[in-house]
Amino acid sequence: MPKKIVVFGGNGFIGSYLIEELLDHGYHVISADLTPSKYVDDRYYTRCDILDKAQVTALVEGASIVYNFAGFANLDDAIANPTKALELNVMGNLNILEACKTHHVKRFVYASSAYAMSDKGSFYGISKLTSEKLTEEYYKKFGLEFTIVRYGSVYGERDYHNNYIYNLLKQSVATQEIHHSGDGEEIREYIHAADVAKLAREIIESDDFINEHIILTGVERMQRRELFEMINEILGGSLTINLNDDGYHNHYKTTPYSFHPTRSKKLVANPYIDMGQGLLDCLKDIEENQPND
Secondary structure: OOOOOEOOOOOOHHHHHHHHHHOOOOEEEEEOOOOOOOOOHHHHHEEEEEEEEHHHHHHOOOOOOOEEEOOOHHHHHHOOHHHHHHHHHHHHHHHHHHHHHHOOOEEEEEOOOHHOOOOOOOOHHHHHHHHHHHHHHHHHHHHEEEEEEEEEEEEEOOOOOOHHHHHHHHHHHOOOOEEEOOOOOOOEEEEHHHHHHHHHHHHHHHHHHHEEEEEEEOOEEEEHHHHHHHHHOOOOOOOOOEEOOOOOOOOOOOOOOOOOOOOOEEEEEOOOHHHHHHHHHHHHHHHHOOOOO
């Protein structure tokens, strides 16, 4: 009998890739989410509100592994609605931890963010860091083993609100323009969501990551302006790139790291999906999903 795995937020951007990865490797998977997704077969989907303790507890029963990808996953959304962000990201995670403790889950994997280590993270970073501390405390007090995964700049060829590069490409194709609120000097290490999903699966298949903090970012370190120039070249050099430098103060420029006492290990995909190929795959999906005239 394959292991039962529950992925809260499994119909979201990264979660949908993880569901596919786990199914491909023979796991019995439940995607627990508020809304259906065209990227996750309804056979594996169960509607669940992580603020509903009874729903969460019932779903976790019999699971050996639980992932939490649910809640707010966007810094700007959290700044716009801090109360909801903290409710979902902290209290929702607490409900999942409690269910894992109740049902003696073997390991809990928490999807955190690089902003948990940053003083640039505002309410989003605070909510992620708080949930990291709660996760650590459930191990200390109740023996619930965990892996905390801090994600950097993830992209992929699926149409989600928090898939920055896909939305940037869609805007570029539609308007022939790129508008960016920063100066373009910001550095990011992009990683494809399929690589993230592969590493997220490998984490549960090894004891090396028990009670560890893992950073998952890409190996392709580039400035935002370099990304824009790459997109422009792929699209034939026809784009107008506007760097406004007027509203990017909530985001880190070079590194998310501020002083933080918990040491993390960096995990890198090898092999990994090349950035240029990843952009082409995104553009292909955008083209295929354009409405017909």
